[in-house]
Amino acid sequence: MEKKLKSHGAWIGKWTFILAATGSAVGLGNIWGFPYKAGTNGGGAFVLIYLLCIVMIGVPIMISEIIIGRRAGNSPINAMKRTALDSNSSSLWRLVGWSGITAGVLILSFYSVIAGICLNYIFIAAFPSEVLTSSDQFGAVIASPLNLLFWHTVFMLLTFLIVSAGVKNGIGRMVKILMPMLGFLLIFMVIYAMFNGAFVRTLEFLFAPDFSSVTAETFLSAMGQAFFSLSLGMGSIMAYGAYMPKDQKVVPTSFTVASLDTLVAMLAGLAIFPIIFVFNLEPNSGPGLVFVSMLSAFNQMQFGQIIGTFFFILLSIAALSSSISLLEPGVAYLSEEGFLSRKYAALAISLFAWSLGIGTALSFNLLSEFNLTPGRNFLDSMDFIANQILLPLGGMMIAIFVGWFMNKELITNEVGYINPIIYKLWRFFIKYIAPISVASIFISQIL
Ligand code: TRP
Numbered sequence: 001m002e003k004k005l006k007s008h009g010a011w012i013g014k015w016t017f018i019l020a021a022t023g024s025a026v027g028l029g030n031i032w033g034f035p036y037k038a039g040t041n042g043g044g045a046f047v048l049i050y051l052l053c054i055v056m057i058g059v060p061i062m063i064s065e066i067i068i069g070r071r072a073g074n075s076p077i078n079a080m081k082r083t084a085l086d087s088n089s090s091s092l093w094r095l096v097g098w099s100g101i102t103a104g105v106l107i108l109s110f111y112s113v114i115a116g117i118c119l120n121y122i123f124i125a126a127f128p129s130e131v132l133t134s135s136d137q138f139g140a141v142i143a144s145p146l147n148l149l150f151w152h153t154v155f156m157l158l159t160f161l162i163v164s165a166g167v168k169n170g171i172g173r174m175v176k177i178l179m180p181m182l183g184f185l186l187i188f189m190v191i192y193a194m195f196n197g198a199f200v201r202t203l204e205f206l207f208a209p210d211f212s213s214v215t216a217e218t219f220l221s222a223m224g225q226a227f228f229s230l231s232l233g234m235g236s237i238m239a240y241g242a243y244m245p246k247d248q249k250v251v252p253t254s255f256t257v258a259s260l261d262t263l264v265a266m267l268a269g270l271a272i273f274p275i276i277f278v279f280n281l282e283p284n285s286g287p288g289l290v291f292v293s294m295l296s297a298f299n300q301m302q303f304g305q306i307i308g309t310f311f312f313i314l315l316s317i318a319a320l321s322s323s324i325s326l327l328e329p330g331v332a333y334l335s336e337e338g339f340l341s342r343k344y345a346a347l348a349i350s351l352f353a354w355s356l357g358i359g360t361a362l363s364f365n366l367l368s369e370f371n372l373t374p375g376r377n378f379l380d381s382m383d384f385i386a387n388q389i390l391l392p393l394g395g396m397m398i399a400i401f402v403g404w405f406m407n408k409e410l411i412t413n414e415v416g417y418i419n420p421i422i423y424k425l426w427r428f429f430i431k432y433i434a435p436i437s438v439a440s441i442f443i444s445q446i447l
Helices: 014-025 028-040 044-072 076-086 091-126 134-143 145-164 167-196 199-207 216-229 236-241 250-278 286-300 304-336 342-363 378-405 408-415 420-446
Strands: 371-373
Touching: 014 167, 014 236, 014 250, 014 304, 028 044, 028 091, 028 216, 028 250, 028 286, 028 304, 044 076, 044 199, 044 216, 044 236, 044 250, 044 378, 044 408, 044 420, 076 091, 076 236, 076 304, 076 378, 091 134, 091 145, 091 236, 091 286, 091 304, 091 342, 091 378, 134 145, 134 286, 145 167, 145 304, 145 342, 167 199, 167 250, 167 304, 199 250, 216 378, 216 420, 236 304, 250 286, 250 408, 286 304, 304 342, 342 378, 371 378, 378 420
Parallel strands: none
Antiparallel strands: none
16 A cells, blocks of 8 residues: 655636746856856857757656656655556656655755845845945955854745745635746846847857857757756756646647746847947856846946846846745655655755855855865865756756656557647657757766
């Protein structure tokens, strides 16, 4: 007899899943990561390869995660275990869930520190310094351990509060407010940039591919970015899939979420680069792009205080709706097993991630010389272990499981009726294209 697990309840209406999954996907990865990666990788060619990766690897794996999650209705660990057992495979597939939850906690620990800097910047943009340049300002922000820890704590507390309120009351309600607000603010930013920035130059930069600058590295970085941006490989989407209503169509929904995620990344590029170009700032200035370059742009433009404040509110909202999906899989596991109530499970995991985050906060200042793994400080080590080892491994295993091991009837039950050609294409991508491509990122990153 299988043990009865605690049920989490389902989301009402089809928009809640779409908003929650889009909320998870759209985050620092889109608004801070995508523009700077496109900037450092030469623009158009990177964007094109990124789009191919979304369609060929991202969407097929997203469909697979939702199928597993919804069929089981449980956290990723139990969803993998049950689905594997029901397909006459080994219950060891649950290890995919474990590695995902581990990756989620590691990502959450540093995500919260960076998102804390975004919260801090709401106030910095609202009350700009008269004396500091924007790069000195950024330097001052990251030089102070107490400042970073304070904002890291505030951000983690917000994440904890939403997740502990539960699926329907917390996450479901929150994203209904957060996501439309995000869309509204972003479109406002693009319109502003269209009239006040170098818009034509931006269009050329982002959409006219120059293949002379493409290397193997560009390809790998675009694939990694696609993966991270869609929240794949760790069970965020699988956990949310567990709450998706049974009558909602998996394949069209995945396309909707992936399109919205891609749209936001593009809008972020269209909002950021015109301002970068009009002030003659460098598009390839790296991870500091948002914090240093945008702030100096806001400081110079008319109404910059108001627009800048809006911008960092937007970034913090996007980060918050992603961080809750990093916390949810672990919380769902602990609470469905009956180990802890949802509230205490959320408290335990967020406290743990918060403590790990101290290492990241200090890696900007006191511990900047300390290497946790060879050649990498604390932040870079966390990022490396989670994003470059655990996520690709998780995504590849999910693709292999659904492509080669999961019972076909269970799959078709979840997929429901779709065009047979689309179904065959998806099968082909999930069996061959996705595992082989992800394996090659994984191997080349390890080497
Ligand atoms: N996708 C989010 C972003 O772009 C981050 C994120 C949330 C994530 N959940 C995830 C990344 C799961 C990988 C796996 O910022």
